[in-house]
Amino acid sequence: MNLNDMGQLHAFLMRYRCIESRPRSRKLRRNESELAGILIEAGAEGLEKMNHFLAGQGLDLIEFTDTDMPGITTGGRVWVLARSPEATPPAFFSIDQVMTRMKLRDDTREIAAVWYLHIWLIHLALLYTHKGRAVSAVSGYLDSAFEEETLIQGVRDHIERVRSIGLDAGAEKRVYEILTDERGTDIAKRVRAFLGLMVDSGLLGCADSGVYEQTLLGAVEISQSFSRTLQHILPDEDALSNIVNLSAPVAEKGEEEEAWPEETE
Amino acid sequence: MTKDWISYLTAAFRLVDLHDSARSFGSAPTSLKEERTGRSDGVWLHLACHLLSYLDECDLETNEGWNPIGPFVKDMCGRHGSLNDDDVQLVISYLSTPTEVYFIKDELTKDQLRVASTKDTALIERRSIRGQTDLCRLTQRGRLAITLAKASHNWLYTHHDADKLMTALLYGEFHDIPKQCASLGQSIRAFAHEITRTMEQPGQNEVIAHFLDRGNQYLDSIRKVQTAVQNAREQLGTADVRERFNQWFEQNEGVGLDLGMIRRTLDELMQTVERLSRRFSAFLHQVTDTQREVVGAIPFEKAALAFVFQPPSLAVMDMLTGNLGAWLLEMCFGAPEDMQGILRAEIDRHQASQPKVFGEDAGATRERTVMELFVHEHRDAMFSALKAGPVRLGTALTMGWAKIGDQCHLTELVGVYSAPSWLGHGTDSIQLTLKPGSLDARVDGRTWLAGDDIEMQLIQEQGGNNEPE
Numbered sequence: 263m264n265l266n267d268m269g270q271l272h273a274f275l276m277r278y279r280c281i282e283s284r285p286r287s288r289k290l291r292r293n294e295s296e297l298a299g300i301l302i303e304a305g306a307e308g309l310e311k312m313n314h315f316l317a318g319q320g321l322d323l324i325e326f327t328d329t330d331m332p333g334i335t336t337g338g339r340v341w342v343l344a345r346s347p348e349a350t351p352p353a354f355f356s357i358d359q360v361m362t363r364m365k366l367r368d369d370t371r372e373i374a375a376v377w378y379l380h381i382w383l384i385h386l387a388l389l390y391t392h393k394g395r396a397v398s399a400v401s402g403y404l405d406s407a408f409e410e411e412t413l414i415q416g417v418r419d420h421i422e423r424v425r426s427i428g429l430d431a432g433a434e435k436r437v438y439e440i441l442t443d444e445r446g447t448d449i450a451k452r453v454r455a456f457l458g459l460m461v462d463s464g465l466l467g468c469a470d471s472g473v474y475e476q477t478l479l480g481a482v483e484i485s486q487s488f489s490r491t492l493q494h495i496l497p498d499e500d501a502l503s504n505i506v507n508l509s510a511p512v513a514e515k516g517e518e519e520e521a522w523p524e525e526t527e
Numbered sequence: 528m529t530k531d532w533i534s535y536l537t538a539a540f541r542l543v544d545l546h547d548s549a550r551s552f553g554s555a556p557t558s559l560k561e562e563r564t565g566r567s568d569g570v571w572l573h574l575a576c577h578l579l580s581y582l583d584e585c586d587l588e589t590n591e592g593w594n595p596i597g598p599f600v601k602d603m604c605g606r607h608g609s610l611n612d613d614d615v616q617l618v619i620s621y622l623s624t625p626t627e628v629y630f631i632k633d634e635l636t637k638d639q640l641r642v643a644s645t646k647d648t649a650l651i652e653r654r655s656i657r658g659q660t661d662l663c664r665l666t667q668r669g670r671l672a673i674t675l676a677k678a679s680h681n682w683l684y685t686h687h688d689a690d691k692l693m694t695a696l697l698y699g700e701f702h703d704i705p706k707q708c709a710s711l712g713q714s715i716r717a718f719a720h721e722i723t724r725t726m727e728q729p730g731q732n733e734v735i736a737h738f739l740d741r742g743n744q745y746l747d748s749i750r751k752v753q754t755a756v757q758n759a760r761e762q763l764g765t766a767d768v769r770e771r772f773n774q775w776f777e778q779n780e781g782v783g784l785d786l787g788m789i790r791r792t793l794d795e796l797m798q799t800v801e802r803l804s805r806r807f808s809a810f811l812h813q814v815t816d817t818q819r820e821v822v823g824a825i826p827f828e829k830a831a832l833a834f835v836f837q838p839p840s841l842a843v844m845d846m847l848t849g850n851l852g853a854w855l856l857e858m859c860f861g862a863p864e865d866m867q868g869i870l871r872a873e874i875d876r877h878q879a880s881q882p883k884v885f886g887e888d889a890g891a892t893r894e895r896t897v898m899e900l901f902v903h904e905h906r907d908a909m910f911s912a913l914k915a916g917p918v919r920l921g922t923a924l925t926m927g928w929a930k931i932g933d934q935c936h937l938t939e940l941v942g943v944y945s946a947p948s949w950l951g952h953g954t955d956s957i958q959l960t961l962k963p964g965s966l967d968a969r970v971d972g973r974t975w976l977a978g979d980d981i982e983m984q985l986i987q988e989q990g991g992n993n994e995p996e
Contacts, residue, residue: 276856329719329802336712337795351849356857360848363855375844382852383831390824397822399727401720420828424835437838459853483851485727488822491850495843496825497833 263308267300268315275323275343279464279479284338287469301325301341309341320349324482331478333404342464342479347486364455366448376440381456384416386484389476397488403481410472414453421449532576535676546628574603574610574618582651582665583673593654593662600661619663625649683741683748685714689755692793696762699771701789702782708792712799715752719803722810729823735814742811749804756800760793901939902949904931909943909950910985913957917984920944921968921976929970937970944981958984 274281274297282290283298301308312323322344328334345351364374388408389395395402424441427433444452457474460466465480565571578599585594600615625646632643650669654662665673678684688711695703725734738745762768763786772786839847895903905928912918912926920941923929929937943949947957959981966980 327802329716329799329806331723332716332720336716345850345854351854354857355849355854357845357848359855359857360853372841375841375848376838378848378852379834379839379844380831383827383834386825387827387831391827394824396728396824398729398820399724401723401727416828420831423832427832427835433835434838437835441835456853459855462855463853465853485822487851488825489820491847492830493822495839495847496830497837501833501837 263300263304263311267304268312271297271300271312272315275341279343280477281341282335282338283340284335286333286335286338287467298339298341302339316343317346317349319352320346321352322346326478332401333478340478342477342482344479344483344486347490360459363459364452366451366455372436373440376437377452378456380420380441381413381417381453384420385413385456385460388413388416390484398485400478400481400485403476403478406476406481407469407473408475410453410457410474413457413474414450417449417453529573529576531676532572532579535672536572570607571618571621574615575622577603578618578622579650579665579669579673582663582669586665586670589664591664593664596653596661596663616661619651619653619661622650622669623653623663683744685711685718686748686751686755688714689752689759692755692759693762696759696768699775701772701775701784702779704789705784705792708796711752711756712796715799715803719806722806726810726813727821729821739811739814745807746804746811749800749807753797753800753804756793756797760790760797763790763793897936898939898942898949901931901936902943902951905940906950913983913985917960917982919962919965919983920981921966923983924968924970924976935970937974937976944983947983956986958986960984 270293271281274291274293278291278294281294281297281301283295283302285294301312304311309323309325316323324342324344326334326340326342328336328338331340334340358371361371361374361378364378365371389406390397390402393402393405395406421441421444424433424438429435429438457466460480461468461474464477465483466474467477469475581599582594596619600612603615604610604612625648627644627646628648629642629644631640633640647668649666650672651663652666688707692704692707692711695701695707722738725731725738769786776782776785908926909918909923909928918926923940923944924937929935929940944959947959950957962980962982964979967975967977969975
C-alpha cells in the first residue's frame with residue numbers, strides 16, 4: 263500500500279465511511295471495487311499501516327469478513343471507518359454543521375442540540391430497546407429496519423409523556439419548553455432532518471423509501487463507545503425509576519429483560 | 528440427547544404442519560390455528576427420544592440385531608411412577624407404525640410434476656416372539672434420524688464432511704466439489720456467526736462454558752477441516768487427478784467447470800477455515816479474559832425522559848454527538864476521481880502527439896487548432912448555404928457540420944455561431960438572431976440540444992429583416 267493508495271482510501275472513507283467489496287443492498291460506488299482490491303491485496307499489514315495513519319485522526323478502520331459477521335455477502339469483505347473509542351474525534355468533524363441542519367426557523371443551537379439528543383435516544387429505543395437487543399449486539403444491525411413514520415410517532419409519544427408529567431413534577435424548565443413548543447409538522451421535519459444527517463454520516467441506511475436501517479458502522483460505533491460515553495451520563499437507576507413512575511406509558515411497555523446498567527463478565 | 532432431538536424436530540415441525548394442511552387451491556386465506564393438539568407436557572416426546580437413544584446404544588453391540596424392549600419399559604415405569612406398561616407400549620407402536628408422506632417429484636425430462644408418496648417413515652421395527660418378549664430395532668430411517676439429530680447440534684463432526692472433498696476427487700466426481708465447498712463454507716460461517724452472537728450477548732454462560740470445556744476439541748476439529756481442505760488442494764495438483772479431470776471434462780462438456788475454478792473454490796474455503804480458526808482462538812482468549820465487557824439492553828426511552836429532568840449541559844450534548852452521533856466534515860476531502868469527466872478534455876485530438884523539442888521554432892511547426900481545422904473543413908459549405916438564406920443552428924446540425932468524419936465537433940460549431948468572426952468574412956456582414964425555444968435536435972447518440980436556436984444570416988444589403996442581437 264503506497265501513499266497514493268492511502269490518500270484515495272482516506273478520501274473515499276471520509277465521504278462514505280465504509281467500503282464493501284460486494285455490497286449487499288446497493289450498487290458499487292465509483293472506485294469502491296478498486297479500493298477494496300487495494301485493501302485485500304495489502305492484507306493485515308496494509309490494514310495496520312492504514313490504521314496507524316488513521317489513529318492520528320482518532321479513527322479506526324475495522325475489517326469484517328463473511329465469517330465474522332452475518333449479512334456480509336459470501337466471499338465479501340466490509341471495512342468501516344469508526345471513531346476510536348479511546349480518542350477524541352478529529353477537529354475536522356463539525357458538530358456545528360450537524361446542529362445547523364437540525365435547526366428550524368430561528369432556532370438557537372441549544373434548541374437544535376436538545377432535539378437532536380431526544381430524537382437520537384428515541385431512535386436508539388427503536389433499534390435496541392424495543393427489539394430486546396443488547397447494545398453490544400452488532401450483528402443485530404441486520405434486523406434493525408424501522409419506518410420513518412414509526413420514529414415520528416415515537417418522538418410524538420415521548421413529547422406527550424413529557425407534557426403529561428409537566429413542570430410541577432420537576433422537569434427542567436428550559437428543556438420542557440423546548441420540547442413542548444412544537445407546532446404543526448415540526449416533529450416530522452425534525453425527524454427527517456435527523457434521518458438525513460444519520461444517512462449522510464453512514465450510521466443509517468435508507469433501505470426503501472421511508473424505511474431506514476442501521477448500518478454495520480452504526481452498530482459498531484454504538485457497541486464500542488456506549489460504555490465510555492452515554493453510560494456515564496445516564497441517570498442512575500433510582501432516579502430513573504422515580505421518573506418512570508411519574509409516567510405510566512413507558513412503564514406499560516414492559517421491558518422485563520432489561521439489564522441495567524451494564525453486565526460485565 | 529433430548530437437546531439434539533429438539534433442534535432436529537423444531538426444524539421440521541412447520542413442514543409437517545404444511546403437509547397436513549387440507550387447504551384447497553384458491554380458497555380464501557384464513558389465519559392459521561397455532562394450537563397443537565395433544566398434551567403439552569412433552570412426556571411422549573421424552574419417552575420417544577429415550578427409546579431411540581436406548582435402541583441406538585443397544586445397536587452398538589447387536590449390530591442391527593434385535594433388542595429386547597423389556598428393560599427399557601421397566602426402567603421408564605420405574606423412573607416415572609405415573610407411567611404404566613401400556614403407556615410405553617403406545618410410544619413403541621407410534622414409532623413403529625409407518626405413515627404416508629406425499630410429495631411432488633420433479634420429472635426433469637418431461638418438464639412436469641408428479642405426485643409421489645412414501646411410507647418409509649417408521650423409526651423402529653418391532654417383533655413379537657410367542658407374544659411374550661417384545662423385540663425392537665432401529666430402521667434405516669431411524670438410524671438416519673439419529674445421525675441428523677446429532678449433526679444438528681454438533682459442529683465437531685464437520686471435518687467428516689471436509690473429508691468428502693478428497694473422496695470426490697479420488698472418485699472423479701468433480702461436479703460435486705463446488706457444491707460441497709459451498710455447503711462446508713456455509714456451515715463454517717454459521718458456526719462463526721454463532722460465536723459472534725455468543726460474544727455479543729450478556730449472559731450466555733452455558734454456551735460459553737460448553738465452548739470452554741470442549742475448546743480443544745473444537746480447535747482440533749477446525750484443524751482437521753483445515754487439513755482435509757489442504758489435502759484436497761494438494762491432491763488436485765497431482766498428475767493423476769488432472770488426467771481424471773480431463774477425462775471427466777471430455778465426457779461432461781458444457782458444464783462450465785475447470786480445474787482453475789475448483790482450485791479457487793478450495794482456496795476460498797481454505798481462507799474461510801483459517802478465519803474461523805483465528806476467530807475461535809480469539810473467542811477463547813476473550814472469554815477467559817476477565818475484561819469481557821458486554822452491554823445488555825438499555826431502556827433508551829426512559830433515558831430520554833430522564834434527560835428532561837436532569838438535562839446534560841450543552842458541552843456534554845456536543846460531546847455525545849461528536850462521539851456517537853452524526854458526523855459531518857468541516858472541510859471537503861476531494862478525491863482525484865471526483866473530478867473525472869466534469870470538464871470535457873479540450874485537447875486537440877488532431878494534433879500530432881509528438882513531443883516538442885526545445886529550441887524548435889514553435890511558429891514554424893505549429894499544427895492547426897481544432898477550431899482552425901473545423902473552419903477549414905466546413906467554411907465553404909457554410910458560406911454557400913448562407914448565400915441561399917439564413918441557417919439556424921438546428922439546421923446546421925442536420926447538415927452534418929457538427930462532425931468531421933466520425934468526430935463530434937459540436938463545440939466548434941456552436942463556437943462559430945457565437946463568434947462568426949471565425950469564418951473570417953468581415954464580421955459585419957453576418958447577423959445573428961436568437962429564436963427563443965425553437966431548438967430541439969438530436970446531436971449524437973444520447974445528446975440532445977434544446978432551448979433557444981440561433982439563426983445566422985448573411986447581410987449583403989442594408990435593411991435585413993432581423994434585428995441584430
